[in-house]
Amino acid sequence: MPKQQTKGLLLSKGAEIMHRRGFQDAGIQEVLEAASVPKGSFYYYFSSKEDFGLQVIDLFAEVMFQTLHSNMDVASQPVVEKIRGFFREMTDRAVENGYAGCPLGNLSQEMGDVNEVFRQKLNEIFSRLEQELARYLREAKAAGEIPDQVHPMQMAVLLVSSWEGALLRMKLTKDTVPFDIFERTVFNDLLMRT
Amino acid sequence: MPKQQTKGLLLSKGAEIMHRRGFQDAGIQEVLEAASVPKGSFYYYFSSKEDFGLQVIDLFAEVMFQTLHSNMDVASQPVVEKIRGFFREMTDRAVENGYAGCPLGNLSQEMGDVNEVFRQKLNEIFSRLEQELARYLREAKAAGEIPDQVHPMQMAVLLVSSWEGALLRMKLTKDTVPFDIFERTVFNDLLMRT
Numbered sequence: 415m416p417k418q419q420t421k422g423l424l425l426s427k428g429a430e431i432m433h434r435r436g437f438q439d440a441g442i443q444e445v446l447e448a449a450s451v452p453k454g455s456f457y458y459y460f461s462s463k464e465d466f467g468l469q470v471i472d473l474f475a476e477v478m479f480q481t482l483h484s485n486m487d488v489a490s491q492p493v494v495e496k497i498r499g500f501f502r503e504m505t506d507r508a509v510e511n512g513y514a515g516c517p518l519g520n521l522s523q524e525m526g527d528v529n530e531v532f533r534q535k536l537n538e539i540f541s542r543l544e545q546e547l548a549r550y551l552r553e554a555k556a557a558g559e560i561p562d563q564v565h566p567m568q569m570a571v572l573l574v575s576s577w578e579g580a581l582l583r584m585k586l587t588k589d590t591v592p593f594d595i596f597e598r599t600v601f602n603d604l605l606m607r608t
Numbered sequence: 609m610p611k612q613q614t615k616g617l618l619l620s621k622g623a624e625i626m627h628r629r630g631f632q633d634a635g636i637q638e639v640l641e642a643a644s645v646p647k648g649s650f651y652y653y654f655s656s657k658e659d660f661g662l663q664v665i666d667l668f669a670e671v672m673f674q675t676l677h678s679n680m681d682v683a684s685q686p687v688v689e690k691i692r693g694f695f696r697e698m699t700d701r702a703v704e705n706g707y708a709g710c711p712l713g714n715l716s717q718e719m720g721d722v723n724e725v726f727r728q729k730l731n732e733i734f735s736r737l738e739q740e741l742a743r744y745l746r747e748a749k750a751a752g753e754i755p756d757q758v759h760p761m762q763m764a765v766l767l768v769s770s771w772e773g774a775l776l777r778m779k780l781t782k783d784t785v786p787f788d789i790f791e792r793t794v795f796n797d798l799l800m801r802t
Contacts, residue, residue: 434721438633514721519776523717526779527628527708537780563797571777571789576766579773582713583765585720586731595765603757604797 687748
C-alpha cells in the first residue's frame with residue numbers, strides 16, 4: 415500500500431478509536447491492528463503519539479468543516495435553515511455512534527487541561543467554526559432572516575457551546591431530547607422569532 | 609480520627625483529584641496520601657473504587673444543590689436573578705479551579721459511555737437539577753417575570769446543557785467569554801425580554 419494511503423488508513427482507524435475512547439486511552443498497537451498495518455511501523459508515519467493525535471484532530475476538523483460547507487452550499491434555502499441542517503447532520507452522526515458525543519468536544523474535555531498543544535489546536539478549530547457561523551449569520555441578518563438585535567458573533571459562540579452541551583447531555587440520556595430542545599429554543603425562539 | 613471523619617476526608621480529597629483528572633486516572637493511593645490516611649485502609653471505608661467514585665459524585669451533587677438552594681433562598685430578588693446567581697457562583701468556582709469545568713459534566717463526558725452505573729447516577733442528578741430549575745421557572749412565570757411563551761422544563765434543559773457547554777468551551781479559551789455570552793443571550797434575550 416502506498417505510504418499516503420497507509421497513513422490515511424491509520425488516521426481514520428485512529429479517529430474511530432479516539433471518538434469512542436479519547437486520546438490517552440487509545441493504544442498505538444490497537445490502531446495498527448485495526449488498520450492491519452505491521453507493528454513497529456507507526457513511527458515511520460508519525461513522529462510521536464501526540465503528532466498522531468493532532469493529525470486525527472485535523473481529520474475531525476476537516477470532516478466537520480466539510481459538513482458545514484456542504485450544508486451551506488445547498489441552494490434555495492434560507493441561511494438559518496442551512497445552519498440548522500449542519501447541526502442536525504453532526505448530531506445524527508453522534509447518535510449513529512451510540513451517543514458518543516462530538517469527538518472534538520470530547521477531546522476538549524479530556525485534553526484541555528492536560529496538553530497545551532492540544533488545547534490550542536482545539537481552541538483554534540472551535541474559534542474558526544464560530545467565525546464561519548458568524549459570517550453566515552451576518553448574511554442571514556442582511557437578508558432579513560433573523561432579528562436585527564441578534565449579534566452574529568455572540569450567537570455563533572452560543573450555538574457552538576450550547577450544541578456541545580446538548581451532545582454532552584445526550585451521552586447520559588441516550589436520546590435526542592437535549593438536542594431537540596436546543597434546536598427548538600435557539601433556532602425558533604432566538605433566531606426565527608419575529 | 610473517627611471513622612466518619614476519615615471517610616469524609618477521603619471523599620473531599622477524592623473530589624479535588626477527580627475534578628482535575630476524572631475518575632479513571634484518579635489513583636486510590638494518591639487519595640489516601642492526600643488525606644494522610646494509612647495505605648491499605650481504603651477498603652475499610654469503601655467496597656470498591658467504583659463505590660468511592662459514586663460517593664464522590666454524591667458529594668459533588670450535594671454541593672451543587674446546596675449552592676442552588678442558598679441562591680434561591682435569598683429574599684427580595686426576582687426568581688430569575690436567583691437562578692442567574694446560581695450559575696454565576698458555580699462558574700466562578702470552575703474559574704477558581706483553573707477552568708477545570710464542571711466536575712459532573714467532566715464525569716459525564718468520561719464515564720457516560722464507559723460505566724452504566726455512573727451514567728444512570730449522573731443522569732439522575734442532571735434530571736433533578738432540570739426539574740428543580742423548571743419549578744423555579746414556573747414560579748418566575750407565575751410572578752410575571754418571564755414571557756408567557758417560555759416553556760419551564762424545556763428552558764431548564766436548555767439552561768443546564770448550554771451552561772455545561774460554556775464550561776467545556778472555557779476549558780479551551782481559559783477565559784469567561786463563553787459563560788458571559790451564555791448568560792447575556794439566555795437570560796437577557798430569552799428569559800428577560802419583554
